[in-house]
Amino acid sequence: MGTSGPPGASNADMQSRPRYLPILGFGVFALIAIPQTANNGKPPAPPARYSEQGAVPMPADRAADSYAIYSMLMPGQEFASMSPEQTSQWAIASITINDGDRNPAIPPQGQLKAPPENLAGFQEAVLDYATNRYVRIALTRDAFQLNHPFSLLRPDEVAALRSSRTAAQVSSEAQSQWSGFPGVTFFSEVYFDSKHQAALVFMNDWCAHLCSAGSWVYLEKRGGQWVRRSGVTVPGA
Helix, strand or coil: CCCCCCCCCCHHHHHHCEEEEEEEECCEEEEEEEECCCECCECCCCCCCCCHHHCEECCHHHHHHHHHHHHHHCCCHHHHCCCHHHHCCEEEECECECCCCCCCCCCHHHCCCCCHHHHHHHHHHHHHHHHHCCCCEECCHHHCCCCCCEEEECHHHHHHHHHHHHCCCCCHHHHHHHCCCCCEEEEECCEECCCCCEEEEEEEEEECECCCEEEEEEEEEECCEEEEEEEEEEECC
């Protein structure tokens, strides 16, 4: 059955205004886009406002566990093996990456084996990934729990840092600005099971030609703390 929009609104206008609604599944929060339609003659709700690259704020029910996982995984294996002089500052991309940013976009079950003792938790986290794999999250610096100097970089700052490592000619100003950073760390959204006792996340430490591989990481919460259970190196974003 068709629907009609407000007076004066064309079908094209209606379809161009996405509305995002929360969908609850396995106790987690997801976002889907549906066409904006009239609601019993009421004017449509104003469009949601998003940050850069279409990212949405971190859902409240995911925040504590997500930032705990991000924090415990820093700085990543690639950067941890570098000298302190090379890693005086860590850089984290402020917008999480999604399946559209990774090439190839290998799913977690394509690289990781479900643990025999927690098949259900792993599979629920995979389902959360399948539901939210195109969502990007805008991260907040104050929510991280790190005792090492770090910066949360906007997309333009990430591009500037990467250019300082790969451009044929780099200005002395750019070299000075990014000299203390070994590279930049990218995270995906964290994908959870229904009880937030199992989680999957993609992590990529980028440092030009020396390290640009990423890992799917599987974690479980034990005694109230997240513990890394696995991680396989794959081509990154």
